[in-house]
Amino acid sequence: MANSGLYWFNHDLRVHDNPALLEAYLNCDKLICLFVIDEAWFKQTGLNAKPMGEHRHQFLLQSLSDLNKQLSERGQKLVVMKGEPVDIISTIVKYHQIDAIYRSQHVGVYENRQWHHLQADFPRVHFHSVWSHTLFRPEQLPFGMTHLPESFSQFRVAVESVNIDPPCAMPKHFPLPITSTNGLPSVSLKPAISTSKYVGGEMGALMHLDDYFSSQLPANYKNVRNELDGWKNSTKFSAWLASGNISPRKLFQRLKEFERKNTANESTYWIYFELLWREYFQWYANRFQQKLFQPQGVSTKKISCCFYPERYKKWCNGNTPHPLINACMKQLNETGYMSNRGRQIVASYFVNELQLDWRFGAAYFEQQLIDYDVASNWGNWQYIAGVGPDPRGGRHFNIDKQMQQYDPNQAFIKRWDGAVTAVNLDSVDAADWPIMPKSK
Numbered sequence: 001m002a003n004s005g006l007y008w009f010n011h012d013l014r015v016h017d018n019p020a021l022l023e024a025y026l027n028c029d030k031l032i033c034l035f036v037i038d039e040a041w042f043k044q045t046g047l048n049a050k051p052m053g054e055h056r057h058q059f060l061l062q063s064l065s066d067l068n069k070q071l072s073e074r075g076q077k078l079v080v081m082k083g084e085p086v087d088i089i090s091t092i093v094k095y096h097q098i099d100a101i102y103r104s105q106h107v108g109v110y111e112n113r114q115w116h117h118l119q120a121d122f123p124r125v126h127f128h129s130v131w132s133h134t135l136f137r138p139e140q141l142p143f144g145m146t147h148l149p150e151s152f153s154q155f156r157v158a159v160e161s162v163n164i165d166p167p168c169a170m171p172k173h174f175p176l177p178i179t180s181t182n183g184l185p186s187v188s189l190k191p192a193i194s195t196s197k198y199v200g201g202e203m204g205a206l207m208h209l210d211d212y213f214s215s216q217l218p219a220n221y222k223n224v225r226n227e228l229d230g231w232k233n234s235t236k237f238s239a240w241l242a243s244g245n246i247s248p249r250k251l252f253q254r255l256k257e258f259e260r261k262n263t264a265n266e267s268t269y270w271i272y273f274e275l276l277w278r279e280y281f282q283w284y285a286n287r288f289q290q291k292l293f294q295p296q297g298v299s300t301k302k303i304s305c306c307f308y309p310e311r312y313k314k315w316c317n318g319n320t321p322h323p324l325i326n327a328c329m330k331q332l333n334e335t336g337y338m339s340n341r342g343r344q345i346v347a348s349y350f351v352n353e354l355q356l357d358w359r360f361g362a363a364y365f366e367q368q369l370i371d372y373d374v375a376s377n378w379g380n381w382q383y384i385a386g387v388g389p390d391p392r393g394g395r396h397f398n399i400d401k402q403m404q405q406y407d408p409n410q411a412f413i414k415r416w417d418g419a420v421t422a423v424n425l426d427s428v429d430a431a432d433w434p435i436m437p438k439s440k
C-alpha cells in the first residue's frame with residue numbers, strides 16, 4: 001500500500017465515475033487532493049488570446065468550490081494553489097514524501113508534458129493515470145491509435161457496436177487529508193454564485209442531467225438542435241463535460257435510461273451521435289498531439305493566408321459587415337456560449353471570407369468559450385479550415401443562406417444586436433497605399 005498519495009485534479013472536477021480517484025481511495029491512507037491554477041492560463045499567447053477568459057474562469061472557480069464541498073462531505077478537502085504546476089507538485093511531493101500521484105488521463109499536450117516531467121523527476125514515485133474523459137477506454141477501441149479512422153463516419157461505424165462501461169463506483173469516505181502545503185499559499189474558495197444557467201460544478205451538472213432527462217426534450221433534440229439560441233434547443237452539457245463535472249459515461253447511462261423508460265427515436269440516437277463526435281475528436285487529439293495546433297493540421301496542404309489585424313478585431317468584437325456573424329460573436333462574448341450552428345458559421349466566415357489563419361480563430365474561441373475543450377475546439381476548427389479529418393476538404397457556408405434558414409425574421413440578430421455599423425471590412429484602400437514609381 002502506498003501511504004501518502006497526491007490526487008491531481010484537472011479536467012475531472014467530480015467525485016462520481018472517477019476511476020483514478022477511486023484508485024487513490026483504495027490505495028492510500030493519506031491523500032492530498034490538489035488543483036493548480038496555472039498562471040500561464042491568463043497570459044496572452046502568440047495567437048493573440050489568453051488560454052482562459054473570464055467566463056470559463058468563473059465556471060472553474062464555481063466547479064472548484066463545489067468539488068471542495070463534495071470532498072468535505074467525504075472527509076477530504078481540496079487544496080487549490082496558483083502557480084506553475086510542476087514546481088508546486090514537486091515541492092509537495094518532497095515535503096510530504098508522496099509515494100503515488102494519481103490523475104485522470106487527458107489528451108492535452110501541455111498537461112501530458114507536465115506529467116512526463118514529474119515522472120522523470122521522481123522515478124521512485126508511482127504514477128497512475130486513468131482514462132475517464134471519454135466514453136471508451138483505449139483498450140476497447142477496435143483499432144490501434146495509429147490506425148484511427150480518417151473520418152468521423154468510419155470511426156462511428158467502427159465503434160458503434162462497442163459496449164460502453166457503466167460509471168464506476170464512488171468512494172464513500174476518503175483517506176485522511178493532507179492539507180499542509182509547506183508554506184506555499186493556497187487559494188481560498190468562495191461558494192458559487194452565478195447569474196447564468198451554467199453553474200460550474202458536479203452538483204449543477206447532475207441537476208441539469210435530472211432536469212433534461214426528466215423532460216421530453218431528448219425526444220425532440222434532432223428537430224431543434226440547429227437553432228441559434230435557446231437553452232432547451234440542445235442539451236447544454238458541453239461546459240460540464242469539458243471541465244469533467246460530469247462523465248460522458250454518466251450522461252450516456254442517463255440517455256439509455258430515458259430510451260428505456262420513454263422513447264428511443266432518431267433524436268435520442270442523435271444525442272449519442274453527437275457524443276461520438278466529441279469522442280472522435282478526443283482520440284483524434286490523442287493521435288495527432290502537436291499537429292492539432294499546426295497551421296496545416298494533419299494535412300499536407302500548404303495554407304496560404306495573410307493576417308489582417310483589422311478583420312480579426314472586427315470579427316472578435318462582432319463588428320463585421322455581416323449581421324449574423326456580429327450577433328453570434330456578441331452572444332459568445334457576453335455569455336461564453338454559442339450554438340454549434342453559430343460556431344460553424346463564424347468559423348467558416350473567419351477562414352473563407354476574412355481569409356484569416358484559422359488558428360487565431362481557434363485561440364479566440366479558447367479564450368471565450370465556457371465549454372472550451374482542447375480536442376473539440378481545435379479539431380472542429382481544423383475540420384472547417386480543411387486541414388483536419390474532413391473528406392470534403394473543409395466547409396464553406398453561404399452566410400446569407402444560413403441567415404435565411406436559421407434566422408428568417410432576424411429575431412436572433414436583433415436579440416444580440418448584430419446590426420451592421422462597419423459596412424467595409426477593410427478601412428485601408430489603394431489611396432492609403434500609393435504605388436510609387438520605381439526609382440531608377
Ligand SMILES: Cc1cc2nc3c(=O)[nH]c(=O)nc-3n(C[C@H](O)[C@H](O)[C@H](O)COP(=O)(O)OP(=O)(O)OC[C@H]3O[C@@H](n4cnc5c(N)ncnc54)[C@H](O)[C@@H]3O)c2cc1C
Pocket residue numbers: 225234235236237238239241242271274275277278279281338339340341343344347365369371372373374376377378380381384
Ligand atoms: C469551430 C467549433 C468549435 C467548437 N469548440 C468546442 C469546444 O471547445 N468545446 C466543446 O465542447 N464543443 C465545441 N464545439 C462543438 C459544439 O459546437 C458544442 O459541443 C455544442 O455546441 C455544445 O452545446 P450542447 O452541449 O448543447 O451540444 P449538443 O448539441 O446538445 O450536443 C451534445 C454533446 O455532444 C458533443 N458535441 C456536439 N457537437 C459536437 C461537435 N461538433 N464536436 C465535438 N463534440 C460535439 C458535446 O459534448 C455536446 O455537449 C465546437 C464546434 C465548432 C464548429
